Every structure is written in structure tokens, then in C-alpha cells.
Amino acid sequence: MSKLSNIIEDFIKKLLEDTNNGVIEIQRNELAQYFDCAPSQINYVLTTRFSSDKGYYIESRRGGGGYIKIVKVNINRDKYIQNLILNIIGDSITKSKAYGIIESFLEEDIITEREHNIMKVVLGDRTLDNVNCDKNVVRADILKNILLVLLE
Template identity: 50%
Template sequence: MARLSDVIEEFIKSMLESSDELKLQIGRNELANHFSCAPSQINYVLTTRFTVDKGYYIESKRGGGGCIIISRISCSCNKNLLDIIIEKIGDSITYNSAVQIIDGLFEADIISDREVDILKAVINDRNFTEFVDNRNKVRANIFKSAIIVIFNEN
């Protein structure tokens, strides 16, 4: 049985896919009522499942009942997205965090299946057996270099 967070995530993603726009405007309280949950549950899903590294940008509007605008990051803002991803990678990154970024880029149609496979192979822990103490730092440097090359070709 799927967790409520998974159900909410899939519901929002299906709304985004059925929309002609790259943006979706929803009311947090209305969504919470729809799923019979607390608004904080909606916040949790938005902050953990719809992040920049997964290809989404969230805006919160106050007043008039308030709403949340979820935008898919499109390829037209690749330079800005590249800067955000490089900052997110930072000086050190775990394999799982890097995979989240890769999967988000794929989900946003920014990288191909092949690029996903290559990136995951390159950043795999098996490649860093000689750098056990510094593997996350080495991974970050390699990952940033590969992402820059990919973005410069797109």
C-alpha cells in the first residue's frame, strides 16, 4: 500500500502532466482537504519531492486564500539551473544525493537515459575504493565536471 506522501506526489505530478502550462497553481488547504490530511503533510511532500534538483521550482503566494505554484524547470533556463545544481553538489556529495539530482534532471527531460546511466556509473562508490576518506569530495568534483559538459552540449 502506498504511503500518503507517495499518493499526494503522484496526484500533483498527474495534474502537472495534464496541464498545458509548465506551472500548476494549487491551494494547499484545498489539497489537504482532498486527501483528509494536515496542510503540513502537503508542505512535506512539496519540500521533499518537488525540489530544484528534481526539476521543480515552488513559489508560495500569500493572500486571497494563498496558493502554491509548482513549476517544472524547462531547458530554456539551463544556465541558471546549472548554477543551482553546481551549488547543490557543493564540495562533497553522497551517491544517493547525486542520484536524486540525476533522476530529477531526467524527469525534467534535461538529460537522456544514456546520460543517466553514464553519470550513475561514473559516480558509483566502486570507483572510489582508493579514496575512501575523501570519496564524496572526489565524487563531487567528477560529478560537477560531467554536469558542466552535459549542459554545455545541450
């Protein structure tokens, strides 16, 4: 199982290297057929090998054949963002810490007032009310993905 995961990971990384913009769109089912595996194997590789901590942003769409968009963001080019993603946010972040980061982005003109308000709503407790696991873990994942989109 892990050998196949390594092969799939290497294949996706090669696709990303071959593009000049670090963005690929692939269909999960086609990739699963190519590797003769279940689509859940593709999901496993994407979840474990292409996380926001590693500088990847994943967008997934269902229906119409569905596709996965993978974006490689160079978090190493900006030491502040790298530190923010890996150390300050980490695996979990409280609402107040997340809001503090968002406030600093607004003050530095990295985001607009509208983006600031949207981010606060998305990361707020009210939005995460129906989450069945730790809200702070989900909040951290959302915030890291937002940062990667901002860097894109």
C-alpha cells in the same frame, strides 16, 4: 505517512502533466481536505519531492485562501544549467562563488545589469544576516530558484 506522501506526489505530478505549460496553481488547504490530511503534510511533500534540484520552482502565497504555484522546469534540456544546479551550486555555495556565477550570466547577456545587481543584493551576506542556519545553504537554495525562474 510515506504512502500518503507518494499519493500526493503522484497527484501533483499528474496535474503538471495534464497542463500544456507545466504550471499549476493549487490551494494548500483544498489539497489537504481532498487527501484528508494536515496542510503540513502538503508542505512536506512540496519540500521533499518538488525541490529546485529536481527542476521545480514553488511559489507560495498566504492569505486570501493562499495558493501554491508549482512550475516544472526542464533542467535536462540544458546540460550547463543542470550541471550548475546539481554540481557547482549543490547544497551550499559561498558568496564569492555565487557572485562569480552571476557575473558570468551578465557577461553572456543572460541577465541584465539590473537583474545582476538585484541578485547580488539578494545573495549577499548583509541580506542573510538574520538567517539562523548556514548562510551558504540558504544562498544555494535562493540561487537555484533564481536559475529555475530564468529558465521558465
